[in-house]
Each structure stands twice: as structure tokens, then as C-alpha cells.
Amino acid sequence: MKDRVRIAIIGSGPAGMSAAGRAARLGMSHVLLEKTDHLSDTIFKYQKGKHVMATPSSLVLRSDFEFDAGKREQILGIWDEQAASNAVTVRYNAEVTKIEGEKGAFVLTLKGGDTIEAEAVILAIGTQGNPNRLRCAGADLPHIQYQLDDPTEYVDEHITVVGTGDAGIENALGLAADPAQGNVVTILNRGTEFARAKEANVKLLTEAEAAGRIIIRNETTPAEVRPGELVLDTRDGQETIRCDRIIARTGSAPPRKFVEDCGIEFTSPEREAFPVLSPVFETTRPGIHVIGALAGYPLIKHCMNQGYDVVEFLNGNTDLKPADEPILAEKFATLPGQRSVDEWLELFGSRIEIFRDISALQLRELMLDSDVSAFRKGEAVFERNEPGSSLFAIADGSVAVEVNKDDPSITVPIGQGSIFGEVGLISGRRRGSTVRAAQDLIVVELSRAAALKMMATAPAAAKVVNRIAIERQLLQIFGSGLTPEDIAELVDGAEVRELRANEVLMKEGEEGTDIFIIRRGSMIVERQIGGKPVFLSYLPAGAYVGEMAVIDGSRRSATVRSAIKSEVIRLPGEAFVRLLARKPQLKQKAFAEMERRREINTFVEGRKENFSSVVDMYSQTAQFLVDNGIGEATDVLLIDETLCVGCDNCEKACADSHDGLSRLDREAGTTYAHLHVPTSCRHCEHPHCMADCPPNAIQRGPDGEVFIDETCIGCGNCQRNCPYGVIRMDSVPPKKPSILSWLFLGKGPGPGEPSKAWRKAHADGVERPKQAIKCDMCAGIEGGPSCVRACPTGAAIRVSPEAFLSVAKLAEGE
Amino acid sequence: MASASETGHVANREYRSDHEGFLRHRGFRWMKIATALCVVCIAAYFLTDPKPRPGGGTWIGYTLGTIGALLIVWLSLLGIRKRAITEGRWSLKAWTSAHVYLGLSLIVVATLHTGFQLGWNVHTLAYALMMLVIVSGMFGIWAYASLPTALSTNREQMTQGQMVDAIRALDRQLHEAAQPLARGPSDLVLAALEEDPFSPGLLRRLSGHYSGCATQKALEGLALSGSADPEIERVEKLLVRRKAQLERMRRHMRLKAMLEVWLYVHVPATMALLAALTAHIVSVFYYW
Known part of the structure; x- marks a missing residue:
């Protein structure tokens, strides 16, 4: 089959769909190519009943399709309806594998061999990517699938799951959950560990294996797929097992490679880079346009507006003012x-x-x-x-x-x-x-x-x-009194260096002539005393190290290593020495600082006989805290378990200060030497949660707190990105009666987070959207964090790492 | 080696908390205040020589009584302070510290107020209830000061929910492992599985002795059979693990119970005390 259209639009998400709608309205010949059998796959894959938000609210929507905040089903329904009424030409199950030709005469090859000719191409494929396919003989057989929607659908089958990431493990567990289904579930693991999966999932999987519900095959990969059978490459040679269905969950490839293969350049090789675009969304390959999430606009409204705009531009409407x-x-x-x-x-x-x-x-x-x-x-x-x-x-x-x-x-x-x-x-x-x-x-x-x-x-x-x-x-x-000219030599010699977590920047006893400024991340300073590393101090971003050896020509007096992934600026030592010679005031300052550090060294050195076990304990405790992410924290809640009576008043206080939802889980988390790090926000120096927030709703507030504002769209990215699991998705519960009417009249659920049952019973029929919630350090509440204020025994403390992880604490404890 | 960051942390609000327990709060501030109060009361009691004899009816008696009554009312407000999470610079730790030391000072204040005149009447009832509250509170101080460490050591980073889950997971494995067993041994396993590990009984929970533990019995029963059957061995191993988990859970429940049980005396006795105190005050002024 051969088609020739004015515009071919690849991807039927909000951006592509809106573009096709505009083209249809303008009477331009077009085709909307969708690789699945439904419109807007990313939103289609949202969980059932999910509330989709329409931010930013100030942005006007300009599209032939309607869109307003609402339930997933409702939105998809409206779009399906309007795609039909707008007479949009959609071609489902059409995955584009190649784009050839040039502006005015592109040839798009579809999977299966069909081609489509188009004068212009609009790429609106989003960032979701395609699942990685199996790479072995028989990989195109129909009983291989790359997604599992409903594990209860399959009965009495021999099913093999390939891949031991979370998706694979969850699928395997789902298929084997109910013995009545009679499935024989095998999961293939390329290695011997389950490094890519969550610990909880791994535990469930090994437990299921112990119970004989799932067969785990380690160091095994598929060699050939045959109808009803699967040949496996194992450590001990090939083996054939019965297999009626294969579920391949080996990750997905980001769409960037496909886009680059189309001849489109990106702004930089960095992972977060976007395609280079002209004001009319045209890429470096004339005639191909990129819009939507792939162009760097993850919000639905932006996408729809761009779809409209790009088609208007293609139609020659160069005067169009953007919707913003x-x-x-x-x-x-x-x-x-x-x-x-x-x-x-x-x-x-x-x-x-x-x-x-x-x-x-x-x-x-x-x-x-x-x-x-x-x-x-x-x-x-x-x-x-x-x-x-x-x-x-x-x-x-x-x-x-x-x-x-x-x-x-x-x-x-x-x-x-x-x-x-x-x-x-x-x-x-x-x-x-x-x-x-x-x-x-x-x-x-x-x-x-x-x-x-x-x-x-x-x-x-x-x-x-x-x-x-x-x-x-x-x-x-x-x-003091330096000018840019004074330090020009230093700046010219400066070099930015990245350090992995736990990488040694300088070693005690080595020669060194460089000075380092910690630009991001943090460092740990330690010395070998009596054969053991003793933790001396913690350095946050903005501090500098290494000038002692440079000034007095001695060897490095301590080892400095990165607590987390960090970035340092390396400065040439000689240039620094010359700068000191020119600026006596700076020299004085540097010497005073050096004296202070020497004192700390002498202090630790002097005490090592007296309380070596105390110093040991301190070093190990400090290391434990750093391992638990305190190295990137700016303010963290710790619980001294020699004082904690487990009353959970901290959680209750948290819930009562924040709309009835607690942002902290006291009991969960790790403990060392009775120092407990509960599951609660550390307000990281470089918050992982901020990395990918479509409405940019996560901010750092007046007291250094990282908080989520009301523009949150509930996408859950931050929850997935947080390595400490401190973000939860929930909707605000109904208001409770006052504390006194609970105390004297027994009204309401009492202090703390109300139970699910009570929330349901008092919901008043209004369903509120789930949004991301996390600790905001009780910003705006006079008196500070209520978890600490409400602790009856003083077990809950909030600390900043550089204050807590200082050897000076040892002197206090004497 | 390093300088502190110049851009450092100067918080707009002062909320960095001291790492000090409620007993040591601010260098034993409330212990000092309470001791001073006791010394002043004792001195006043022994330096004055009221006629006909010391008691609640003298001016010193009234003063001590007023102080005591006000203290009792204020101390009982801790229950509300704890639950009303209002804004402001209060610290529940400071309240607890004051509650403990001022509560203990009541022993002196109220005893001196009685002038050691005790009898079978509503006045002595109030005194006795107060002493009951104080004694139960002393148990609470002991529990709060000594048990948390044990609680923390015992749970080894597990949450209560995880403990229950761990037992459930073992139960599922046991259930399947016991399938091939003969009637006798499998009945023992079933009995262990069916037993409610949280079977009620305050004494049991507080003592931590579960004499009739079915898991223990099953272990003993299987050991008696002396079988070297690998299937039985597998079940035995699982039972040993279940036993260990159960013991951890029971120790956890025991410690939690010890930390809470005294409140079931302390709080109701306080309510009764407030009622008796009202009766005491009203009757004193009514029968002037």
C-alpha cells in the first residue's frame, strides 16, 4: 500500500493528536501514525481512574481537541470522540522504522514494509521509548509479549518471564500469585544477583521460589524461541523447556537513537539534551519537526498547543503568535x-x-x-x-x-x-x-x-x-579585597573534576600541590590512627580542602574522599602560593584557618589512647549516617532509640500539622548503635525529586526545606526518583473535629492520621486527586518542625550534617 | 584541611534541637526547680509552729494545698498538650521533664499539706489517689529510661508490620512444606499454624512467658519422633525459624506493653484524683 500526504504525524499523544486535528480542520492531507491500537498510549497506560491534571492553569489551550483536568477514561473518551468528529486520519499499529528522503518528499517505512510518502514529518513520539525486543532466533513469534496488563487472564500455561528488573519480577509474582490458575512460571536471570530490582521484590521472589511457586533460572538467557518451547543457554549448556508464553521485560530503549538515526541533531551528548529546533519546531533535518515531550515540553497543554502551532506554521501562517x-x-x-x-x-x-x-x-x-x-x-x-x-x-x-x-x-x-x-x-x-x-x-x-x-x-x-x-x-x-584580575591565573588553571561516591580525592601522607573547592556533593575527612580510619569532619559544598600542604609544603595530613557523587574544582597550588605572596591579608587568614585545623588534628591525636573505642564508635556511626544519605542532606530527622518509647507522637504531630497526612515513618529505616534514620525527607543538597518534575512544583524554600507546591500534577516522578522512599502519593483527607471535642465528646478519629475507613465514611462524595506529599520542615509554622516539638522524651532531633558530623561532638561527649 | 562554608547555615528560625533526653533536659533544669520547691516547703513547714497542730487548716497548710492543687491541674494538662499540635515554641520534651520533676515534688508538698493527719475520709482518698498516680508515674519513668534501648536492640531495624509479615511468610512455607508429612507430625504443624500468636492475656504479655506455645510443642513432638526424614527436617528448620521470629515478636510486644501499661493506671487514677480533689476542696470550704 502506498500513500502520499502533505503531513505525516508520528505518535498520537496530546501533541501529535492536536497536530492531526489542526491539519484535518485546515483540510490538509495528513496521516496520524500510532504504533499501538489506541490513541495516546502514555496516558492510556496510566492506572485506571487516575486524575489527570491540567497545568499550568494560566496557559490558554489552543487546539481542536478539548482538554481539562479529569479522569483518565473521560479524557481518552473525549479525544476518541473528537478524533472521529474532526475526521482525523489515524493509522493504528503503524510503527515507523525509518524516515528517508528530504523535505517535500519523505518516505516513511513502517514495520511490516508499508511505506508512506509525505511532504513534511512531525515527530511527536514522546519519551516513553520502545521495549527492548528479544534478540534470538524466533523473536518474532506471536506468543512473545512485552507487557502484562492482567496476570489473572492466563490459566494453566507454562509462562517464562525474561528479565529480573522490577517489572519482570512483579509480572512473575502476579502470574504465580494464585495457585488455582495453575500456571508454571519461570523467570530467567542473566546473572546471579537481582541488582536492578527493589529489595522488597527480590525478597518476595526468593520466598515464592522457596515455596515452589516460581522457578528462578540464574545465568540463563533465551537462545531460541519455538512454538510451545523455549531453548535456553545455561551455564551448563543448552536446555529446552516447555513454554506457551514469553513475557519479555528487559527494559526499554529511549527514543533518542531513533531520532538521531533520522538525521536529527541534539544540542549536546548529555542524557537530558533535546533536539535542536528552529522557532517553528523544525529540526536540523529540514522538513522534520519535533514537538511535545521529545522537544522538552512534558505538560499536556504545552504539547497540544505545539501540535496546533506547528501545523499552522506548516500551512504558511508565519504571523501566528504563540499561545503563551x-x-x-x-x-x-x-x-x-x-x-x-x-x-x-x-x-x-x-x-x-x-x-x-x-x-x-x-x-x-x-x-x-x-x-x-x-x-x-x-x-x-x-x-x-x-x-x-x-x-x-x-x-x-x-x-x-x-x-x-x-x-x-x-x-x-x-x-x-x-x-x-x-x-x-x-x-x-x-x-x-x-x-x-x-x-x-x-x-x-x-x-x-x-x-x-x-x-x-x-x-x-x-x-x-x-x-x-x-x-x-x-x-x-x-x-577580602580580591579582584577578578587577582585570581585570573587561578581561574584559568581551574578544572572541574567529577568524583564518584567514595572516591578518594587526596590521601594522607601523599604529596600534593593542588587545592580543591567542593562545588557540589560533600566530602569526608579522615585520618589513620592506630590502623583505623577516624572520621574527622564532614565538608559540605562550598568548602575548600588541600591548602595546608600547599602553604607549608608538607604532605597531606588527612584523607579526603567523596561522601556522594561530587564535583570539585581543582586549582593549581603554585598559582595559589603566588596569590598568597601578593596578598598578605589573605595569607594571614589562611594561616589562622590552618592553625584551627591543626588543633583538631592534635585533639584527636591526643585522645586516641584515652578513648579509642569511643572514637571508633564515632567513626562508624558517622560512616553509617553517610551511607544513609546524610552526606547529601541539609537537614535530617534522627531518632535516638535509647530514648524513643515508640509512642509515634512524631507521626501524629506531623499528620496534624499537615492536612492530616503524615510525611514520616518513624519505625521504618535503618539503625546503627541505636541511632535511627527514619523514613523522612533529608532535604538533599541536590534533591533527586526535583530532577524530573513536569510542572516544576518542587522548590527549595526559605529555610532550606525542599517542598512540593500546589501545582503538583500527581505524576509520581518524584516518588520514583527519591532514593530514600520519603514521598507518598495521597489525597487530602476530610477535616477532623477539634482535639477537645475528641477528648471530651469522642468525636472524630483523634490525633494523627485518620484511618482509611474513617476517611471513606467522611469523604462527602468529593474525590480529591492524589498528589505527592513530603516533609516541608513545617515551613510557615511558628516553632519549627512539629515532629521534634512533639517528642515527649527528646528522642527526635533534627540536625544538619556538618554540625552533627564534627569531631567537636566528641569533646562535648566527654 | 577545610573551611566551613561561608555561605553556611544561618537558619531564620531556631529549631536545631539539643540532643538531650527528657530527664537531662537543659542540664536538669526542672529537677533543680523541683528540689528548690521542696526545700522551701520543708523549711516553711518546720520553721513555723502553727497552733493547735500542723494541718491543712493553717495558713501554711492553705498555701501548700493551693500549690499542690494547682500543680495537679497543670500536670494533668500534659495529656492535652501532647495531643494538641498547635503552633509556637513549645517542646513536649520540656513539658515531660517538668511533669516528671514537679510531679515528684508533689510527694513533699502534699504530704506536708496533710500535716500527717490521715484517716478514712475523702481528704485522705484524694491523697491516696495522688500517691497512686505518682507511684505509677515512677514506674513510667523507669520504663521510659530503661526500656527503649532493649526495644531498639530487639527489633533490629524491623518494623512491627515486617515482623508480622515475616511470621506469615514462614507460615506459608510451613504450610507447603508440611504437605507430605504423615498425620501425626502434620497435626503438630497445623496446631502451631492455627495458634493465635497474639493470644490475649495481660500477664502473659507482660511476663513474656507463653507456656503452651504450640510452635514449641510441635518442635518437641518432631524431635521425639527422631525421624531423619529430609521432609521432617525441613519442617523442623522452618519451625525453629518461626520460633525465633515469634520470640522476637513477643519480646517486642512485652516491651511495648511495659511502656504503656502503667498509663492504664496513671491516667484513670488522675481522673479519679481530679474528682476526689474537687470533693476535698468543696467539702473543706462547705464545712468550714
């Missing part, structure tokens, strides 16, 4: 100067250094996530120790940075086109100095997430930010 125009207009309205949106964008793009290599489309998107503001001369943009992790770019005017906290008259100027606030961007910590407008000022403030996305997609911008960041960090650390 009114939002930007509103943003820019506060600025002096009465310019239009395009004029402002032009001004920002040409004046600000980091925006120079960014496309107009990207700049628009960036501005949506950013704020613009104007300051009068002398006004503070932000103050020292203020929380904040955003990046500022100066569009007009200049600022003065107060580098000395004791004397605000000492300032360093930063001029038009440059940036400031980049330290917060890298370390996520508080502002290091006050910044004031030196002249009337217009700045663009990029949220941390937006700035990081920009750096990932525009390498030139990343380079500029990095150089400036290193220079500023040096100025800030070495402080």
Missing part, C-alpha cells in the same frame, strides 16, 4: 519602557551573554519559567543568607555585590549582560552576599530548574555560566 503571548505580555507589563513582547525578547537575547546562542523558541520557553523585575538604584535584589537558588541576568543597568559581610561599603560591580546568583544554582544553598542595584536595573530571574535546562541544551551558555561561577566562588571563599 498573553502570559509573557503580563510578565513584561511591570517593566518600565513600554515595549512589546517581541521587543523585550529581542533586547534580552541580544544583551544578555548567556542568551546569545539560544533560539527564539527556547528563549520564549525560558521566559515562561522566569521572572523579570526592575529595581531602583540602591534597592537590594537579594540579601546575604537569604534562601534562593535562582540565576539572575542583567538586561539593563548594573549591580554591586557586597562581598564583605562586616563592611557593606566594599563591593564588586557586575555589569550589563552578565549574570549573578549562580552560586545558588550550583550548590542550592543560601545566598553568599547581598546584591544591590548600582543603577536602575532590569533583571531576568531564571528558576534553578529553568537555568539547568538551559545549560543542558545550550553548551555555550553552560560554558559562560561555569567560568563566571568558578571566578565568583573563588572571590567569595578567599574574600
Whole structure:
């Protein structure tokens, strides 16, 4: 079969579907290619009844399809209906394997051999990817499947599951759960360990094997698939087993390879990079356009708008203003100067250094996530120790940075086109100095997430930010009266180095001439005393190490290794020594600091005889805490189990301070030497949860707390990304009667989280959407975290790691 | 080797908590206050010489009584403080600390208030109830101070739910492993499986002695049969593991019970005390 259309749209998610709807409405010949047998597979795969949200609410929807927040089924139903009424040409079960030809005459090859000719191609395939196929003879037989929707569907079959990730294990357990189904379930494991699966799943699997419900075959891979049989490659040679059905769960390949094979370039080789796009969504291969999640826009509304826009552009409507125009207009309205949106964008793009290599489309998107503001001369943009992790770019005017906290008259100027606030961007910590407008000022403030996305997609911008960041960090650390010229030599020699967790940066007793600044992550300092490593201190991002050996030419006095994956800036030692020679004030400061550290060394050295077991215990406890993620924490809840009576008042207090939902599980978690790390948020320095939040709802708040705001769409990404399992998805329970009416009249469920039954009985028929909830350190609550306030015995304590993991604690304990 | 970060942590709110238990809170602040209160009361009692004899009716008696009554009311408010998670700079640890030491000082204050005049009347009832509350509270202090370590050691990072799950998992394995067994041994296993591991009985739970434990009996029964059958051996191994899990669970329940049981005396006795105290005060002023 041969088809020729004006536009071929690949992928029928919100973006592709909306594009096809527009093409149909405009009467352009088109075909919407969907590899499954239904529209919008990603949303189709959401769990039944899931509430789909429509954020950002300020964005106008511009599409021939309707979309509003609601249940999955309802949304999919409306779309199916409107695809029919809009007369969209859909071709199901059409997986594109190849795109050849050029603008005006593309040839798309489908799986199965059919081809489609198209003048233009719109790629809207999202980021979900395709499941990895089995790679052995007979891999195309029909009894191999890559997904398992309902394990109860299959009865009396010999089923083999390939792959021991969580998906494979869960499928195998599901198939073997009910012995009445009579399935014989085998799971193939390529190795001998189950490294890719959750511990709980592995436990269930081995238990099921012990009970004889599942057969686990280690070091086994499929060699050939035959009808009714499966040949296996085992450690001891080939073996054939009966097999009626194969469920292959060996992961999925991200779509990037396919996209690159189509001849489309990405902005950088980094994993988070997106395709290079023109303002009309055209890729580096003329005629192919990319929209939706693949283009870096994961929200449904954005996707649908882009589908509409890209078809309008293809139809020659070049005057079309993007749907975000009114939002930007509103943003820019506060600025002096009465310019239009395009004029402002032009001004920002040409004046600000980091925006120079960014496309107009990207700049628009960036501005949506950013704020613009104007300051009068002398006004503070932000103050020292203020929380904040955003990046500022100066569009007009200049600022003065107060580098000395004791004397605000000492300032360093930063001029038009440059940036400031980049330290917060890298370390996520508080502002290091006050910044004031030196002249009337217009700045663009990029949220941390937006700035990081920009750096990932525009390498030139990343380079500029990095150089400036290193220079500023040096100025800030070495402080007093240095100018950028003074440290130019250091900056030129600086080099960023990545360290894996537990990698040694410097070793005690070795020669070394370099200085390191910890840029992200954290470090542990330890010394060998009596053949054992003794934990000396914990260094957070922003600290520097190694100058002792450089200044006095001695060997390294301690071993420094990374607590977690970290980044350090290596500075050449000689340049530092020359800098010291030029700046006696800095030299004095460095020597004073060195003296202080020597004292700690002597202190530990002097005590080793007296309490070596205490020091030992301390070192091991510190190591345990670091192993439990305290190394990346900024504020963590610990429970001293020599005091904890298990009353769970901390959990109850947590629930009662936060809409009736507890964000902490006291009992779960690990313990060492009676120091318990409960399942509760550590407010990581570089929060894993922030990594992939479509509405950018996770922020760092005024007291360093990482919190989720009300724009959460309930997608669960953060829950999956958190390595500590501290995020839960739940809906807000109904309001409880007051504590006194419970105490005296027995009304309501009492303190703490209400039971499921009570919640159900008092739901009033309103079903609330499930959103992600986590500890916010009781932000906005006078008195601080209620878990600590409500502990009757003082077992619950909140600590910051550098305060807790300091050898000085030992002296206190004497 | 290193400098602290210049951008350091200056919290806007002071919430970093001291690592100090409720008994040591702020360097035994409330112990000192309570001791001072006792010393002042004793001194006042012995330095004055009321006529006809010391008792609740003298001016010193009234003062001590007022102090005692106010203390009792305030101490009983801990129950509400604990549950009302309001905003503000309160710390339940500080409240507990004060509750413990001021509660103990009541022994002195209230005994001096009686002037050692005890008898079979509502006044002495209030005193006796107060002493009951204090004695049960002393048990509580002992439990809170000494049991948490044992509780923590015993659970070895397992949660209560995980303990139950572990026993259930063993039960499922036992159930299947026992299928090929003969009638006699399999009855023993069934009896062990059917037994409710949380069978009621306060004394049992507090003592931790479960004399009729069916898992133990099954183990003994299988050992008696002396069979070297691999199927029996497998069941025996599982039973030993079940026994170990059960013992952990029972120790856990025992410690939890010890930490809570005194409250079942302490709290109701406090309610009774408040009633008796009201009766005492009303009757004193009514029969002036």
C-alpha cells in the first residue's frame, strides 16, 4: 500500500493528536501514525481512574481537541470522540522504522514494509521509548509479549518471564500469585544477583521460589524461541523447556537513537539534551519537526498547543503568535519602557551573554519559567543568607555585590549582560552576599530548574555560566579585597573534576600541590590512627580542602574522599602560593584557618589512647549516617532509640500539622548503635525529586526545606526518583473535629492520621486527586518542625550534617 | 584541611534541637526547680509552729494545698498538650521533664499539706489517689529510661508490620512444606499454624512467658519422633525459624506493653484524683 500526504504525524499523544486535528480542520492531507491500537498510549497506560491534571492553569489551550483536568477514561473518551468528529486520519499499529528522503518528499517505512510518502514529518513520539525486543532466533513469534496488563487472564500455561528488573519480577509474582490458575512460571536471570530490582521484590521472589511457586533460572538467557518451547543457554549448556508464553521485560530503549538515526541533531551528548529546533519546531533535518515531550515540553497543554502551532506554521501562517503571548505580555507589563513582547525578547537575547546562542523558541520557553523585575538604584535584589537558588541576568543597568559581610561599603560591580546568583544554582544553598542595584536595573530571574535546562541544551551558555561561577566562588571563599584580575591565573588553571561516591580525592601522607573547592556533593575527612580510619569532619559544598600542604609544603595530613557523587574544582597550588605572596591579608587568614585545623588534628591525636573505642564508635556511626544519605542532606530527622518509647507522637504531630497526612515513618529505616534514620525527607543538597518534575512544583524554600507546591500534577516522578522512599502519593483527607471535642465528646478519629475507613465514611462524595506529599520542615509554622516539638522524651532531633558530623561532638561527649 | 562554608547555615528560625533526653533536659533544669520547691516547703513547714497542730487548716497548710492543687491541674494538662499540635515554641520534651520533676515534688508538698493527719475520709482518698498516680508515674519513668534501648536492640531495624509479615511468610512455607508429612507430625504443624500468636492475656504479655506455645510443642513432638526424614527436617528448620521470629515478636510486644501499661493506671487514677480533689476542696470550704 502506498500513500502520499502533505503531513505525516508520528505518535498520537496530546501533541501529535492536536497536530492531526489542526491539519484535518485546515483540510490538509495528513496521516496520524500510532504504533499501538489506541490513541495516546502514555496516558492510556496510566492506572485506571487516575486524575489527570491540567497545568499550568494560566496557559490558554489552543487546539481542536478539548482538554481539562479529569479522569483518565473521560479524557481518552473525549479525544476518541473528537478524533472521529474532526475526521482525523489515524493509522493504528503503524510503527515507523525509518524516515528517508528530504523535505517535500519523505518516505516513511513502517514495520511490516508499508511505506508512506509525505511532504513534511512531525515527530511527536514522546519519551516513553520502545521495549527492548528479544534478540534470538524466533523473536518474532506471536506468543512473545512485552507487557502484562492482567496476570489473572492466563490459566494453566507454562509462562517464562525474561528479565529480573522490577517489572519482570512483579509480572512473575502476579502470574504465580494464585495457585488455582495453575500456571508454571519461570523467570530467567542473566546473572546471579537481582541488582536492578527493589529489595522488597527480590525478597518476595526468593520466598515464592522457596515455596515452589516460581522457578528462578540464574545465568540463563533465551537462545531460541519455538512454538510451545523455549531453548535456553545455561551455564551448563543448552536446555529446552516447555513454554506457551514469553513475557519479555528487559527494559526499554529511549527514543533518542531513533531520532538521531533520522538525521536529527541534539544540542549536546548529555542524557537530558533535546533536539535542536528552529522557532517553528523544525529540526536540523529540514522538513522534520519535533514537538511535545521529545522537544522538552512534558505538560499536556504545552504539547497540544505545539501540535496546533506547528501545523499552522506548516500551512504558511508565519504571523501566528504563540499561545503563551498573553502570559509573557503580563510578565513584561511591570517593566518600565513600554515595549512589546517581541521587543523585550529581542533586547534580552541580544544583551544578555548567556542568551546569545539560544533560539527564539527556547528563549520564549525560558521566559515562561522566569521572572523579570526592575529595581531602583540602591534597592537590594537579594540579601546575604537569604534562601534562593535562582540565576539572575542583567538586561539593563548594573549591580554591586557586597562581598564583605562586616563592611557593606566594599563591593564588586557586575555589569550589563552578565549574570549573578549562580552560586545558588550550583550548590542550592543560601545566598553568599547581598546584591544591590548600582543603577536602575532590569533583571531576568531564571528558576534553578529553568537555568539547568538551559545549560543542558545550550553548551555555550553552560560554558559562560561555569567560568563566571568558578571566578565568583573563588572571590567569595578567599574574600577580602580580591579582584577578578587577582585570581585570573587561578581561574584559568581551574578544572572541574567529577568524583564518584567514595572516591578518594587526596590521601594522607601523599604529596600534593593542588587545592580543591567542593562545588557540589560533600566530602569526608579522615585520618589513620592506630590502623583505623577516624572520621574527622564532614565538608559540605562550598568548602575548600588541600591548602595546608600547599602553604607549608608538607604532605597531606588527612584523607579526603567523596561522601556522594561530587564535583570539585581543582586549582593549581603554585598559582595559589603566588596569590598568597601578593596578598598578605589573605595569607594571614589562611594561616589562622590552618592553625584551627591543626588543633583538631592534635585533639584527636591526643585522645586516641584515652578513648579509642569511643572514637571508633564515632567513626562508624558517622560512616553509617553517610551511607544513609546524610552526606547529601541539609537537614535530617534522627531518632535516638535509647530514648524513643515508640509512642509515634512524631507521626501524629506531623499528620496534624499537615492536612492530616503524615510525611514520616518513624519505625521504618535503618539503625546503627541505636541511632535511627527514619523514613523522612533529608532535604538533599541536590534533591533527586526535583530532577524530573513536569510542572516544576518542587522548590527549595526559605529555610532550606525542599517542598512540593500546589501545582503538583500527581505524576509520581518524584516518588520514583527519591532514593530514600520519603514521598507518598495521597489525597487530602476530610477535616477532623477539634482535639477537645475528641477528648471530651469522642468525636472524630483523634490525633494523627485518620484511618482509611474513617476517611471513606467522611469523604462527602468529593474525590480529591492524589498528589505527592513530603516533609516541608513545617515551613510557615511558628516553632519549627512539629515532629521534634512533639517528642515527649527528646528522642527526635533534627540536625544538619556538618554540625552533627564534627569531631567537636566528641569533646562535648566527654 | 577545610573551611566551613561561608555561605553556611544561618537558619531564620531556631529549631536545631539539643540532643538531650527528657530527664537531662537543659542540664536538669526542672529537677533543680523541683528540689528548690521542696526545700522551701520543708523549711516553711518546720520553721513555723502553727497552733493547735500542723494541718491543712493553717495558713501554711492553705498555701501548700493551693500549690499542690494547682500543680495537679497543670500536670494533668500534659495529656492535652501532647495531643494538641498547635503552633509556637513549645517542646513536649520540656513539658515531660517538668511533669516528671514537679510531679515528684508533689510527694513533699502534699504530704506536708496533710500535716500527717490521715484517716478514712475523702481528704485522705484524694491523697491516696495522688500517691497512686505518682507511684505509677515512677514506674513510667523507669520504663521510659530503661526500656527503649532493649526495644531498639530487639527489633533490629524491623518494623512491627515486617515482623508480622515475616511470621506469615514462614507460615506459608510451613504450610507447603508440611504437605507430605504423615498425620501425626502434620497435626503438630497445623496446631502451631492455627495458634493465635497474639493470644490475649495481660500477664502473659507482660511476663513474656507463653507456656503452651504450640510452635514449641510441635518442635518437641518432631524431635521425639527422631525421624531423619529430609521432609521432617525441613519442617523442623522452618519451625525453629518461626520460633525465633515469634520470640522476637513477643519480646517486642512485652516491651511495648511495659511502656504503656502503667498509663492504664496513671491516667484513670488522675481522673479519679481530679474528682476526689474537687470533693476535698468543696467539702473543706462547705464545712468550714
